[in-house]
Amino acid sequence: MARKQGSHSDITGPKVRQAASKLIARHGYAAVSMRQIAAEVGVQAGALYNYTPDKQGLLLDLIGSHMDDLAQALAQVDLTGPPLTALEAFIRFHIRFNVPRAEAVFLSYMELRNLEPENFAQIEARRRDYEQRLGAILEAGMAAGDFIASDPRVTTMAIIGMLTAIPQWYREGGRLPLSEIEDIYWGLVRRSVVAA
Amino acid sequence: MARKQGSHSDITGPKVRQAASKLIARHGYAAVSMRQIAAEVGVQAGALYNYTPDKQGLLLDLIGSHMDDLAQALAQVDLTGPPLTALEAFIRFHIRFNVPRAEAVFLSYMELRNLEPENFAQIEARRRDYEQRLGAILEAGMAAGDFIASDPRVTTMAIIGMLTAIPQWYREGGRLPLSEIEDIYWGLVRRSVVAA
DNA sequence: GTCTATAGCGGGATAGAC
DNA sequence: GTCTATCCCGCTATAGAC
CATH class of the missing domain: 1.10.10.60 (Homeodomain-like)
Known part of the structure; x- marks a missing residue:
């Protein structure tokens, strides 16, 4: 005031x-x-x-803010349920969060290499934490027999890669609404990892 | 001589x-x-x-050569078999071609925006042709009932995204040999699109 | 084919007036 | 808080000697 x-x-x-x-x-x-x-x-x-303070500080601010937003938004998601429920929640969250922020997502990924080493390390650690949230769900589901036993780390990277590419081709007002994209991706992931 | x-x-x-x-x-x-x-x-x-002739020409040469190599290598792959066979061939080809060329793949993707417009358009068209090879396989498989009927274009982008991310985390001499990575990815794709 | 030297320009960042 | 002016540096690309 x-x-x-x-x-x-x-x-x-x-x-x-x-x-x-x-x-x-x-x-x-x-x-x-x-x-x-x-x-x-x-x-x-x-x-x-x-x-x-300088150009580098501006870049760090942009990427750091994006990571803050991501962490805060994920914290609102309930991932404590059974693996199948948690997996669906994570997939849908990731798409809903990232697609409307295509610019920040793209920048945060492409410009990592232009961060000075200490800044890079800090951001990279936060990115790994995020990916590990998915990894933990997959590990739990495989251990419980709900998911097909495969390599959880490779599966994590495959799913993250698939999801993260969406903002690169999705255009608002395009052929399909985002809710349908979300359903299609969830179907692909569910069939690929959930035991029949 | x-x-x-x-x-x-x-x-x-x-x-x-x-x-x-x-x-x-x-x-x-x-x-x-x-x-x-x-x-x-x-x-x-x-x-x-x-x-x-100049710096831009050097960039175009690097990206253009990579696209040449990709097209030439794909031409050696037999994709004329039934959809399931063709899909597996495409998946395994993509991984085997891209992973050992991580540097060129990364560059060809990240630096697209630094190509002058006419150069960009030319490269982009070739990239779309490549993706459409996968799209055609998926369309054929869905039409034949071999694959689960879903949206072939979205599925194409999902698979390409998943595969293209591999060079970003895979490291030679890492935990798993490339042949195993290939098997894991083929399993993920197969389960997600092939009708039971 | 490579070198040295340089033209001409635009970059990041700062100083000091207002 | 913004401006103008400027320092100093590094950039792409070229010219001409060897």
Whole structure:
């Protein structure tokens, strides 16, 4: 409440992140200049440094925020049920979360290599934690005999790969609604891992 | 035979492409300078222009050569059998072709956006042709009742996504041999699409 | 075919006025 | 908080000697 209404920093800050996300997702981190980002926001390049210590900090902020959002959203999902229920919940969550965030997903994956080593390690650890949530479901289901006994780690990577590719081809307003895509993918996964 | 043995252009040319592929795969097209590529080869930057008209031409050469290799290798595969046989052949071919070429696969996908529009369109068309080979198998199998009737286009993208992610985590000399990875993936695909 | 040297440009980041 | 101006650097690509 003490904060002034209309303060520029409340408006410009988000605009900087949004402009950077859009341009970096489209052209790549190294190919986008601070001047281009500033032009997209409608300020001069020097003004960006009120919102980020440097270009690398901006990238880390974008990817880190995306990982925050992912972790927080997953925390709302109940994965404590039986393996089959948990698996379906995870699959549907992943699709519903990622597809509307195609830009951030794409950026967070493609620009990992442009993070400085310590930043990279931190993000990578969080990504592995996320994947391991799926891995644990598969392990539990295989141990219980609900799922076909196969290699849970390879199966995890196969499912994550399949799901993560969706935002690359799915277009809103396309041939099929997202709910149907979700059903199709769940069908593919269910048949491939659930014991008959 | 008229060509002199030991001519530098026969040796330096491939070295330039190899160095560029390695560096661009690791750091990204925009982040890698012609000077870095030259240093990796062991020449000065100006010498590179004996082998490429410009930096963009080098990128197009790398991605285009990869697509050439892919098309030529696929042409050796017999996909004329019944859908189930053709599907297995395609799956195993894709894994066997892509995994040992992780660097080129990664680069060819990640750097598409750095191709100039006409170059991009040409590569993209060839990629779609490749994916359609799988699509046709799925359509035939669904029409014949061998495969579970589902959406062939979405299923194509799901399978391609699953397979294409393999080089991102598979490491030679890792826990499992490639032949076993191949078997696991074929099992996943078979169960998900083949009618019981 | 490779070198050295350089033209010409655009990059990230900072200083100081307002 | 934003601006203008600028420092210093590295980039692509070319010219001309060898």
